[in-house]
Amino acid sequence: GYPFDETQLHSQALIVDGENLQKQIDELATFSDTPVPSVTRVLYTENDVIARRYIKMLMGLAGLSVREDAVGNIFGRWEGYEPNLAPVASGSHIDAIPYSGKYDGVVGVLGAIESINTLRRSGFKPRRSLDIIMFTSEEPTRFGISCLGSRLMAGSEILLKALETTVDNQNISFVDAARSAGYAQEKNDLTSVFLKKGSYAAFVELHIEQGPILEDEGISIGIVTAIAAPASIKVDFEGGGGHAGAVLMPYRNDAGLAAAQLALAVEKHVLESGSIDTVGTVGILDLHPGAINSIPSKSHLEIDTRDIDEERRNKVIKKVHDSAESIAKARGVRLAEFNIINQDPPAISDDSIVKAMISASEELNLSHKLMISRAYHDSLFMARVSPMGMIFIPCFKGYSHKPEEHASVQDISNGVRVLALTLAKLSQK
Ligand code: GLV
Ligand code: MN
Numbered sequence: 561g562y563p564f565d566e567t568q569l570h571s572q573a574l575i576v577d578g579e580n581l582q583k584q585i586d587e588l589a590t591f592s593d594t595p596v597p598s599v600t601r602v603l604y605t606e607n608d609v610i611a612r613r614y615i616k617m618l619m620g621l622a623g624l625s626v627r628e629d630a631v632g633n634i635f636g637r638w639e640g641y642e643p644n645l646a647p648v649a650s651g652s653h654i655d656a657i658p659y660s661g662k663y664d665g666v667v668g669v670l671g672a673i674e675s676i677n678t679l680r681r682s683g684f685k686p687r688r689s690l691d692i693i694m695f696t697s698e699e700p701t702r703f704g705i706s707c708l709g710s711r712l713m714a715g716s717e718i719l720l721k722a723l724e725t726t727v728d729n730q731n732i733s734f735v736d737a738a739r740s741a742g743y744a745q746e747k748n749d750l751t752s753v754f755l756k757k758g759s760y761a762a763f764v765e766l767h768i769e770q771g772p773i774l775e776d777e778g779i780s781i782g783i784v785t786a787i788a789a790p791a792s793i794k795v796d797f798e799g800g801g802g803h804a805g806a807v808l809m810p811y812r813n814d815a816g817l818a819a820a821q822l823a824l825a826v827e828k829h830v831l832e833s834g835s836i837d838t839v840g841t842v843g844i845l846d847l848h849p850g851a852i853n854s855i856p857s858k859s860h861l862e863i864d865t866r867d868i869d870e871e872r873r874n875k876v877i878k879k880v881h882d883s884a885e886s887i888a889k890a891r892g893v894r895l896a897e898f899n900i901i902n903q904d905p906p907a908i909s910d911d912s913i914v915k916a917m918i919s920a921s922e923e924l925n926l927s928h929k930l931m932i933s934r935a936y937h938d939s940l941f942m943a944r945v946s947p948m949g950m951i952f953i954p955c956f957k958g959y960s961h962k963p964e965e966h967a968s969v970q971d972i973s974n975g976v977r978v979l980a981l982t983l984a985k986l987s988q989k
């Protein structure tokens with residue numbers, strides 16, 4: 561190797577093959593449980609395994625050496641000329657929630673691989689190694705756990721413990737599901753997934769904004785300064801059930817109505833925070849037995865709430881808990897479970913990475929602005945073990961988590977160039 565002057569990497573040298581990248585995005589989208597334009601790709605299912613194979617193949621074609629950990633986080637390494645230094649990493653996820661789009665996460669995996677191709681074509685040689693990471697299950701779809709792969713990499717003992725007993729809604733255990741996809745082969749070896757602090761010199765994730773600001777303002781690049789604090793809660797009510805005709809209204813303990821009332825209480829407490837930054841969603845509401853002529857004897861809700869202010873979000877959680885108890889009491893149902901699955905703090909981007917992203921944007925003549933990420937990302941957890949930064953690109957009307965999600969090849973290519981130049985800068989440090 562030889563010391564590389566990154567200033568030689570002027571904008572002309574960084575040529576992204578946008579057409580090929582779009583082809584890859586479209587091809588990956590076909591590995592889905594639901595028809596185009598929607599994408600559904602759930603952890604350790606057949607389509608997830610096929611999609612993983614595709615990613616490993618593209619990493620191989622980019623000349624990366626590929627390894628996988630015990631839960632299927634995939635790493636592709638371009639070795640630097642000083643391979644003993646902590647590497648610089650980039651990556652995202654390719655799992656997709658039911659009926660979502662083809663860009664969420666995918667842009668940050670395929671785009672990161674293309675950033676390597678771009679750097680190679682420019683003649684660049686990294687000093688620190690560059691790792692491209694495909695994280696396992698950023699989405700909580702199957703096991704109710706968000707950022708499963710990165711959370712475990714960040715050394716979450718709580719998650720490690722939870723994974724011993726976690727099952728999906730078909731009662732398939734996490735470990736059995738992982739084994740069926742070829743992972744978790746050795747018993748109790750999941751601590752091997754943990755990363756030591758200092759394993760990476762920097763981590764940078766490229767992602768669609770999932771909000772309307774960049775498109776509205778006609779700005780090419782969002783530079784993320786902080787990621788909002790997410791939490792999720794599972795709630796179960798149990799009531800008497802019974803015949804929908806025969807049990808008269810005064811004699812009911814309707815678990816379904818308790819759930820409906822709690823869903824409205826979530827909205828009320830969120831609005832009462834007084835800040836536009838507080839949000840809350842009941843995205844899952846299941847009734848048992850789910851028959852038109854049977855009073856619900858059980859109900860199940862899953863609540864997502866987030867804020868850029870952790871304390872304010874925690875206040876909402878407390879109020880929702882109080883409401884769940886008072887609603888149960890008033891309706892004569894049992895609050896069988898109120899389980900806070902995660903209550904994560906926000907993450908702050910690293911100053912020197914922010915600076916690197918700003919100068920990369922400027923050198924590439926791309927308009928940019930500092931912004932907050934309201935969605936969570938694997939970066940939220942990578943920030944616990946590494947300095948972190950994120951690059952946002954505009955997406956159509958800010959749409960995400962639905963089939964209409966779209967980002968233009970031009971915007972994606974701009975993001976890949978900023979990522980490539982940022983990785984180049986960080987790898988020379
Ligand atoms: C995950 O994708 C989230 O931000 O909800
Ligand atoms: Mn998502």
Ligand code: MN
Nearest residue numbers: 664665698937
């Ligand atoms: Mn995502």
Ligand code: MN
Nearest residue numbers: 698935936937
């Ligand atoms: Mn996300």
